[in-house]
Amino acid sequence: MMTDIGNSRPGVQAFEAALEKRDTRVAEFEVLANSPLRRIQHFLHANPTAVPAIVLLIGVAAFSLIVGSRFLSAFNLSLIIQQVTIIGVIGIAQTLIVITAGIDLSVGAIMVLSSVIMGKLAITMGLPAPVALMAGIAAGAGCGAVNGMLVTRFKLPPFIVTLGTWSIFFALNLWYSASETIRSQEVAGAAPFLQWLGTPVDVYGARFTYGSFFLLALVGLVWFVLNRTAFGRHLYAVGDDPDAARLAGIRTDRVLFTVYVVAGIICALGAWTLIGRIGSISPQAGQTANLDSITAVVVGGASLFGGRGSIIGTLIGALIVGVFRNGLALSGVDVLWQEFTVGCLIIFAVALDQWIRKVSA
Amino acid sequence: MTIELESFQPAEPLLQARGLVKRYGRVTALDHADFDLHHGEILAVIGDNGAGKSSLIRALSGALVPDAGEIRLDGKMVAFRSPIEAQAAGIETVHQTLALSPSLSIADNMFLGRELRRPGMLGSVCRMLDRKAMQRIARDRLTELGLLTVQNINQRVETLSGGQRQGVAVARATAFGSRVVIMDEPTAALGVKESRRVLELILDVRRRGVAVVLISHNMPQVFEIADRIHVHRLGRRLTVIDPKAHSMSDAVSFMTGARAPVEMAA
Numbered sequence: 234m235m236t237d238i239g240n241s242r243p244g245v246q247a248f249e250a251a252l253e254k255r256d257t258r259v260a261e262f263e264v265l266a267n268s269p270l271r272r273i274q275h276f277l278h279a280n281p282t283a284v285p286a287i288v289l290l291i292g293v294a295a296f297s298l299i300v301g302s303r304f305l306s307a308f309n310l311s312l313i314i315q316q317v318t319i320i321g322v323i324g325i326a327q328t329l330i331v332i333t334a335g336i337d338l339s340v341g342a343i344m345v346l347s348s349v350i351m352g353k354l355a356i357t358m359g360l361p362a363p364v365a366l367m368a369g370i371a372a373g374a375g376c377g378a379v380n381g382m383l384v385t386r387f388k389l390p391p392f393i394v395t396l397g398t399w400s401i402f403f404a405l406n407l408w409y410s411a412s413e414t415i416r417s418q419e420v421a422g423a424a425p426f427l428q429w430l431g432t433p434v435d436v437y438g439a440r441f442t443y444g445s446f447f448l449l450a451l452v453g454l455v456w457f458v459l460n461r462t463a464f465g466r467h468l469y470a471v472g473d474d475p476d477a478a479r480l481a482g483i484r485t486d487r488v489l490f491t492v493y494v495v496a497g498i499i500c501a502l503g504a505w506t507l508i509g510r511i512g513s514i515s516p517q518a519g520q521t522a523n524l525d526s527i528t529a530v531v532v533g534g535a536s537l538f539g540g541r542g543s544i545i546g547t548l549i550g551a552l553i554v555g556v557f558r559n560g561l562a563l564s565g566v567d568v569l570w571q572e573f574t575v576g577c578l579i580i581f582a583v584a585l586d587q588w589i590r591k592v593s594a
Numbered sequence: 595m596t597i598e599l600e601s602f603q604p605a606e607p608l609l610q611a612r613g614l615v616k617r618y619g620r621v622t623a624l625d626h627a628d629f630d631l632h633h634g635e636i637l638a639v640i641g642d643n644g645a646g647k648s649s650l651i652r653a654l655s656g657a658l659v660p661d662a663g664e665i666r667l668d669g670k671m672v673a674f675r676s677p678i679e680a681q682a683a684g685i686e687t688v689h690q691t692l693a694l695s696p697s698l699s700i701a702d703n704m705f706l707g708r709e710l711r712r713p714g715m716l717g718s719v720c721r722m723l724d725r726k727a728m729q730r731i732a733r734d735r736l737t738e739l740g741l742l743t744v745q746n747i748n749q750r751v752e753t754l755s756g757g758q759r760q761g762v763a764v765a766r767a768t769a770f771g772s773r774v775v776i777m778d779e780p781t782a783a784l785g786v787k788e789s790r791r792v793l794e795l796i797l798d799v800r801r802r803g804v805a806v807v808l809i810s811h812n813m814p815q816v817f818e819i820a821d822r823i824h825v826h827r828l829g830r831r832l833t834v835i836d837p838k839a840h841s842m843s844d845a846v847s848f849m850t851g852a853r854a855p856v857e858m859a860a
Contacts, residue, residue, distance in 0.1 A: 278753075279750075457720075457722075461722050461723055461725070462720075462721045462722065462723060463709040463711075463721065463723060464721070466698060466702050466706065466709065466723075467706075467707075469695065469697055469698055470695040470698060470706055473695045473696055473697045473698070474693075474694075474695055474696065476691065476693070477691065477692070477693040477694055477695055478693075478695065478706070478707075479657075479677070480657055480677055480687070480689050480691075480693035481677070481693050481695075481703075481706040481707045482676065482677040482678040482681055482706075482707035482708065483706065483707050484676070484678075540695070540696070540697040541697055
């Protein structure tokens with residue numbers, strides 16, 4: 234019954250005797266940086282917003298040289314900020330979803346539907362504008378809740394869910410508005426509060442709107458939530474590895490549901506900035522917001538595989554797209570080349586993300 | 595090298611399970627499985643692949659809700675519906691997959707799911723995290739376990755080696771596991787040196803009065819540190835053996851069904 238291996242409790246195994254002479258330095262956290270390229274890779278991995286920040290600076294510098302003072306003027310630069318306000322706000326919502334390894338194709342439709350509800354209630358039905366605003370925000374939250382429910386309860390892929398709800402919300406928007414646009418003068422007359430975010434502020438030749446500051450405030454708030462609260466940490470954990478998050482005790486479905494609702498609310502806030510920016514309320518507005526928001530998020534360094542992405546990155550991503558579009562337009566280049574450039578930016582950003590991710594492999 | 599556990603062992607097991615059943619469609623992962631863990635012991639759980647060890651461990655750690663059966667902690671009935679509830683009861687698990695979030699930092703991972711908030715309004719109204727306190731505690735724990743040469747507590751887990759990640763997962767479990775620490779194959783991915791370190795850690799956990807459940811395929815390690823060995827086969831407990839009275843080949847023949855145990859020991 235006795236065998237040579239299991240006859241006693243030998244304490245340290247014989248083959249482990251050499252461990253007496255072992256290297257006693259345990260678990261040192263050094264970074265292997267043997268070549269400059271690897272060092273860059275590690276730097277970018279540790280600082281995910283560095284790439285978009287550098288691209289933005291290069292873009293501004295390049296167009297300043299090519300176009301000159303027409304581009305590099307306080308007025309034009311502040312105009313770019315105005316132009317990216319809506320995509321910035323919607324991009325925040327998209328970032329939250331993308332961090333959880335999801336995607337929301339319905340953001341634009343939620344925004345338009347909310348803006349139509351705000352306009353219809355305030356102007357056609359004559360409700361007080363703040364009440365109409367709250368109703369629009371509630372509608373955004375409701376749309377988000379539908380997405381969140383389908384993703385968490387029915388376990389459907391976010392891409393398919395939001396592809397479907399995109400059409401559904403857009404159709405509801407056309408039905409509710411009867412495809413009619415509320416003109417800017419009507420909004421200004423009946424509910425100027427809805428255009429409040431369009432109020433201009435002139436600072437030394439630069440023209441900002443309240444919407445620009447609203448975007449910055451929203452960026453600050455969401456940054457705080459992502460980086461300084463447990464909910465924010467859980468969002469990254471869920472996007473990174475949902476099984477690990479669940480085993481660590483995170484209620485992943487609750488986190489996911491909440492994030493879709495929050496994204497819906499942010500889209501409704503985007504509707505408010507949209508009304509401020511264009512003045513009128515049109516069921517056909519913001520058609521490009523869906524894909525533009527994804528572009529801003531991806532160019533801003535977030536990963537569509539989840540777990541990576543930042544609000545500051547998305548803001549910079551939106552600015553990059555704005556700078557390239559504005560700069561190319563001022564260069565007198567045909568609009569089609571703007572689209573061409575944005576496409577190149579997206580592919581460059583995703584290729585770079587893949588390369589940076591190899592650090593951890 | 596072992597302390598005489600029998601002398602102060604209360605009759606009541608610390609963690610007990612009776613008749614656990616879990617079915618996945620037509621597959622029965624747990625078939626009326628029993629389980630007993632005594633105070634202050636290291637209980638090894640061995641079994642062939644597919645014997646249902648992981649399902650047993652997941653049921654005990656709240657990651658799986660059994661279809662039938664009961665679990666008692668200190669004699670009181672418990673029904674964990676989630677890992678949080680098991681954690682609140684003082685049961686921590688190091689899963690084979692480690693359950694770490696690669697893109698979060700070491701400190702974030704250690705406190706994942708039980709973050710500390712700032713005192714006062716900042717914490718209660720703004721829900722602001724107390725990052726300094728969490729970093730300090732995480733650093734203290736890792737240093738205590740000899741797993742960290744200070745700083746870098748904010749390094750992302752994805753930049754760590756396999757052994758270092760294991761260290762973080764073990765540190766998380768031992769930092770919070772006040773009664774039971776369950777470790778699923780803690781040395782499977784490790785080198786010789788790191789395995790030895792983890793075994794020392796397990797003994798250290800027992801020294802602090804916390805009972806340990808060790809799931810392992812590594813027979814020399816099991817026979818070295820376990821006080822008792824639970825042999826799992828075909829979804830249920832086959833027998834419990836004393837490593838001092840049995841050889842490794844006995845254990846392997848029970849585990850594989852080559853031989854049936856004579857009597858239910860321990």
